[in-house]
Amino acid sequence: MKKANKLKMQKMVEFGCVVCRWYEGVDDLPPCNIHHIRDKTGLGMKDEEMIPLCHYHHQGRMGIHTIGKKMWEERYGTQRELHERMKEELNFDID
Numbered sequence: 408m409k410k411a412n413k414l415k416m417q418k419m420v421e422f423g424c425v426v427c428r429w430y431e432g433v434d435d436l437p438p439c440n441i442h443h444i445r446d447k448t449g450l451g452m453k454d455e456e457m458i459p460l461c462h463y464h465h466q467g468r469m470g471i472h473t474i475g476k477k478m479w480e481e482r483y484g485t486q487r488e489l490h491e492r493m494k495e496e497l498n499f500d501i502d
């Protein structure tokens with residue numbers, strides 16, 4: 408993985424779960440991991456299409472992988488919207 412991407416991922420992890428931050432108003436954000444917007448694995452996947460999510464909103468009870476993409480996006484907005492907003496707040500340059 409490229410160094411720049413590693414740095415971006417680190418920034419995202421530090422940013423914390425976007426749902427907790429923007430929807431739940433959590434002050435002390437739980438540890439999060441990176442969710443890839445596209446489910447495809449392997450080549451062809453763009454590195455930058457990721458958002459940080461905590462376990463609860465990722466694979467937990469209200470997780471996108473648990474309740475399904477459609478229901479999740481109805482509650483929290485589309486993954487792409489969240490991704491765009493996160494990029495703005497983190498000042499990621501758009502390639």
Ligand SMILES: [Zn+2]
Binds near residue numbers: 460463
């Ligand atoms: Zn969360």
Ligand SMILES: [Zn+2]
Binds near residue numbers: 441442443465472
């Ligand atoms: Zn995921």
